[in-house]
Amino acid sequence: MGRMTASSGRRVLLAAPRGYCAGVDRAVIAVEKALEQYGAPIYVRHEIVHNKYVVQTLEKKGAIFVERTEEVPPGNIVMFSAHGVAPVVHEEARQGRLATIDATCPLVTKVHKEAVRYASEDYDILLIGHEGHEEVIGTSGEAPDHIQLVDGPDDVDKVEVRDPSKVVWLSQTTLSVDETMETVDALKTKFPGLVSPPSDDICYATQNRQLAVKQMGAEAELVIVVGSRNSSNSKRLVEVAKLAGARDAHLVDFADEIDESWLEGVTTVGVTSGASVPEVLVEQVLEWLAERGYGDVELVRAAEETITFSLPKELRRDLREEAAALVAERGGSGTPVA
DSSP, X not given: OOOOOOOSSOEEEEEESOSOOHHHHHHHHHHHHHHHHHOSOEEEESOSSXXXXXXXXXXXXXXXXXXXXXXXXXXXXXXXXXTOOOHHHHHHHHHTTOEEEEOOOXXXXXXXXXXXXXXXXXXXXXXXXOTTOHHHHHHHTTSTXXXXXXXXXXXXXXXXXXXXXXXXXXXXXXXXXXXXXXXXHHHHHHOTTOBOOSSOOSOHHHHHHHHHHHHHHTTOSEEEEEOOTTOHHHHHHHHHHHHTTOSEEEEESSGGGOOGGGGTTOSEEEEEEOTTOOHHHHHHHHHHHHTTTOOEEEEEEOOOOOOOOOOOGGGGSOHHHHHHHHHHHHOSOOOOOO
């Protein structure tokens, strides 16, 4: 790391892997490429990823983040975030005469396809996830008549299905692995015929980051997780750290949010970041800690990550021309940008 120094026994355990996963990297680059190819503005429905710094940086480059598709003027380009959207949102964009770029993480798309498949086979689908999260809203929208949300083990008692022999569970991709399996175990006790998805829904990056935190949690009195409050996978890392044995764990967006009182009696600090966090924010935390005597940094490597995803196929088309054509074909005014 180039940070090894003689010190008073204070040290930092730095998790690896940490930060951007392949889906986040793809989504952020997609916004940047769209701005380069088509010029500003590029509208993005919801935050492209759940990170305050990333959103602010892209806004400065010309991205406009909106909560509803209807906020985008006709004839413009709208991008769907990495969390995915329901089919009704695609229809809203079509009706609104918008060209679209779908930056949904391929691992989220996989869960969407599973939901469609099991709904077509008339299964009751139990979606393990957090109510109100964009990913859950998008997945539920694929088969609203077949999906019911299970928000943790405490929700299991109220679950009712039409046929206990035709029930399957799916999950939000950014959950705590341990809590999800606790929920699954409770569901299997209630529904012994419960079917599992053909492959794990919790994404590889979420699992790897949790594994690294588990390894450091037993040694670190304090774990600092860099990430935003609305990032599900970042919040789960705080929970995992405490369960792994850390005396204390906190979520911060930036280094200046760290409270020096957290360091009282602490010799070992664990540092990691959520899957939507750029490395520059981790570097700032390490610098902040080094200034306070925690300059000895040891890497805790839980896994190697080599997965990459290709950019959305829509970036290979002339979307400005396509958006203008939509306005011309369907009539009405718009504000397409040349």
